Structures are given as C-alpha cells and as structure tokens.
Amino acid sequence: MLLGQEGTGNGWTPPERLWPVAGRPLSFFVPAELRSEHEEARACFRARAYTATAVMVRRTLEGVCQEQGITRRQPLAASLKQLRDDGKIEGRLLEWAEALRFLGNQGAHYTGTPVSREDAADALAFPEALLDYMYVLTAQYEKFQQRRAGVTSDAGEHRPSP
Numbered sequence: 001m002l003l004g005q006e007g008t009g010n011g012w013t014p015p016e017r018l019w020p021v022a023g024r025p026l027s028f029f030v031p032a033e034l035r036s037e038h039e040e041a042r043a044c045f046r047a048r049a050y051t052a053t054a055v056m057v058r059r060t061l062e063g064v065c066q067e068q069g070i071t072r073r074q075p076l077a078a079s080l081k082q083l084r085d086d087g088k089i090e091g092r093l094l095e096w097a098e099a100l101r102f103l104g105n106q107g108a109h110y111t112g113t114p115v116s117r118e119d120a121a122d123a124l125a126f127p128e129a130l131l132d133y134m135y136v137l138t139a140q141y142e143k144f145q146q147r148r149a150g151v152t153s154d155a156g157e158h159r160p161s162p
Contacts, residue, residue: 006048013117026128029135034063038131041124050120051107057123058104061097064127064134076101093133096126 003015026035041056058076065079068088080101084094103123107115115123 026131027136029139030131031063031067031135034060034067034131034135037063038124038127041127045120045124048117050115050117053120054100054103054107054115054123057100057127058108060127060131061100061104064130068134088134089130093130097130100126 005015006013026038030038037056037060041053041060044050044052044056061080062076065076065083068083068086070079070082074082077098080089080094080097083089083097084091089097100123103115103119106113
C-alpha cells in the first residue's frame with residue numbers, strides 16, 4: 001500500500017491511500033452512464049481537483065434526474081424536488097442532494113471560494129448513498145418482495161398458488 005500526505009503550510013493533510021486506489025466499485029445495477037460520471041468525479045478527487053470533483057458530482061445528480069425520467073428542462077433544484085414528489089427519494093436524501101447541488105454550484109461558478117478537500121470527499125460519499133438507495137437497494141427490495149409474496153407475514157406459511 002502506498003500512502004501520501006500534502007503539506008498545507010499549517011500542517012499536513014490526513015494520510016490518503018494512493019495505491020491500490022481506494023473506493024468500492026459502484027454496483028452494475030447503477031446505470032453505466034452514472035457509474036462513468038461518478039468515476040470521473042473520483043478521478044478528479046484523486047488528482048486533487050476538488051472543485052472539479054464537486055462539479056462532476058453535480059453532473060451525477062443531473063444524470064440521476066434524467067435516468068429517473070425527469071426530462072423537462074428545468075433547474076436542478078426543481079428536478080430534485082420532483083424526485084421527492086414522485087416518491088423516488090425521501091426528505092433526507094433530498095437534503096443531501098440539495099447540499100451537493102449548492103457545492104456543485106460553488107464549483108461551477110467563479111465565486112473565489114475553492115472547494116475544500118473535506119467537502120469534496122463528502123461530495124463523493126453522498127451520491128454513492130443516493131445511487132445505492134435508488135438503484136441497488138430498490139432492486140434488492142423488489143426481489144425480496146417478490147420472493148416473499150408466496151409467504152404469509154403472520155404465520156410464515158406458504159400461500160397456495162393461484
């Protein structure tokens with residue numbers, strides 16, 4: 001394993017694993033286009049391009065909205081609220097997505113405020129949770145429900161097949 005740290009002028013950044021590359025691969029339940037966007041965000045982070053990381057995370061959010069059928073051209077904030085209104089995400093996930101949208105805006109527009117390493121690291125973690133929730137856990141829960149459809153919830157006995 002190879003670790004690295006950077007001098008900041010006020011000390012050192014936390015040790016970071018450089019090789020082998022850290023991070024678990026996203027599930028194949030996540031559409032390939034979204035996996036690609038998120039991997040590009042990870043590549044920006046590894047290159048210490050933290051502002052670019054935030055922008056790529058924002059692109060991932062835009063991709064999630066499009067993949068979920070929100071094709072009407074509207075601001076990302078409205079698309080995220082539509083995901084909530086359609087029952088595809090819940091309140092906490094909307095809050096996280098909104099925070100990422102704000103961070104992505106900070107990165108995409110010349111504000112004079114760079115995105116910190118810590119914010120970029122968090123920005124990578126939140127969409128992973130969102131993607132897992134929307135694509136992996138939802139598919140897993142649907143399979144569970146289908147499997148359990150033949151079992152009564154009270155007695156654990158099999159229902160007769162129709």
